Amino acid sequence: MNFMDIKQISPDQVVFFQYHFITLNLTIVFTWAVMVLLVIGSWLVTRRLSTEQKISSWQNILEILVTGIQDQISEISRQKAKRYMPFIGTLFIFIAACNLLTVVPGYESPTASLSTTAALAICVFISVPLFGIAQKGLGRYLKQYIQPTVFMLPFNIMGELSRTLALAVRLFGNIMSGSKIVAILLAIIPFVFPVILQLLGLLTGLIQAYIFAVLAMVYIASATQIQEQSDPQKDDNQ
Amino acid sequence: MLIDWFTVGAQVVNFLILLVLLKIFLFDRIKQAMDQRENNIKERFDKAKEQEAKAKETRDTYEKKTQSLQDEWDARLKEADKEAKERRESLIKEAREEVDGLKNKWQNALEQEKASFFDRFKKQAARLIFDTVEKTLSHLADTRAQDQAVKKFLSRFEALEKEDLPKEVETQPRVSTGFELSESQQKSIQKTVSQKLPDLENIAFEVRPELVFGIAFAAGGKKMTWHAHDYVSALEKQINQAIESKDHEPQKQ
Secondary structure (H helix, E strand, O other), X not given: OOOOOOOXXXXXXXXXXXXXXXXXXXXXXXXXXXXXXXXXXXXXXHOOOOOOOOOOHXXXXXXXXXXXXXXXXHHHHOOOOOOOHHHHHHHHHHHHHHHHHHHOOOOOOHHHOHHHHHHHHHHHHHHXXXXXXXXXXXXXXXXXXXXXXXXXXXXXXXXXXXXXXXXXXXXXXXXXHHHHHHHHHHHHOOOOHHHHHHHHHHHHHHHHHHXXXXXXXXXXXXXXXXXXXXOHHHHHHO | OOOOHHHHHHHHHHHHHHHHHHHHHHHXXXXXXXXXXXXXXXXXXXXXXXXXXXXXXXXHHHHHHHHHHHHHHHHHXXXXXXXXXXXXXXXXXXXXXXXXXXXXXXXXXXXXXXXXHHHHHHHHHHXXXXXHHHHHHHHXXXXXXXXXXXXXXXXXXXXXXXXXXXXXXXOOOEEEEOOOOOHHHHHHHHHHHHHHOOOOOOOEEEEOHHHOOOEEEEEOOEEEEEOOHHHHHHHHHHHHHHHHHHHHOOOOO
């Protein structure tokens, strides 16, 4: 069962319901599906968490995942991971889940929609100044845009925007192209080869999730680490 | 157009909802469980450390006790060794004393036996010599040894100087012989003695077998003896020397 035509690039184009500007498209539906899956899965696994030394396999997997994300955050930011963990972790898990579920027949990854990747990139774009301001205050955060000179302000703003755009387009391009290539190959050579590409697509999807999350963390870290360089004494006191 | 801005907005909201839900149902719970487990492990580790410290303390205590027991054991062993040595020395000393005592006793007994033997030997030898001389003189010279002995006694008595004789004779003088004197011999002796000592009363004669071949005269606290004891004693001395020299020779294996 395929919701999308081969000519349709984005799942946004598959609309189930529309009322004025309010549309219920395939992207939103599958996003909800992924959300439900993740939330229910998390609830099921975490409802009986063991605090003893012997734990279940699922708990073990989740702990490995959470610890891995935590370690990555700590390595990149050189700060305590607790503050950034929910945001970066949700980004990674959501994108990874969206991409890995492409093995399910009829499923179209929400990340193959530029609207989704743009939404995620916007979230990162907004979160960077939020974490930066929370970390060092509004004045100090804004000051970094005129570093090293005030003439760098437009370039810094352009840099912020372009990297956000790059985030959105990179993820969208990779996932969309992957699914389209598989769909085209499935029509031309229906045996073996599409499966291999599908597996490759899973790997690519996982890597893209990792890249997205790591880049988001790098951006946040760059916004929060300036404070360390400018005022290390204050950071030590925290 | 690839971007639907309503979808963008909806996805932002969806993402934020998912963020909140995952924070509640996943990250916080997992973190809490991990922290709890870490605390449990830390508690166990602290408990284990505490128990280790206790065990170390107990081990030290027992090591001290063991050392104390070892020291005590060594001291007792030393004491026992000392006691055993003292006891051994004491027993050896006692044994030596006992052996020495027995040896002395045995030597005394031997000496007594020897003395008794030589005494008997002296008597028997004297008797034997006397008998031999008696028989020899009787057969070859047709005379008796005791007669010759009396004769010799009388001649010697006669030859005595005045100062050799007893000055005052208060008790009865006594002549002792190893053999029985005949009446004539007694009279001869009486006569000879009376000539030298006129104040003397009758002489008492007695037979003392131990004199064997001799004659003894006792009067006024003085005693004059003529007998073969010196010869027999010389013979005894020579025999004794011969026995002793044989005793001291190393025994041949």
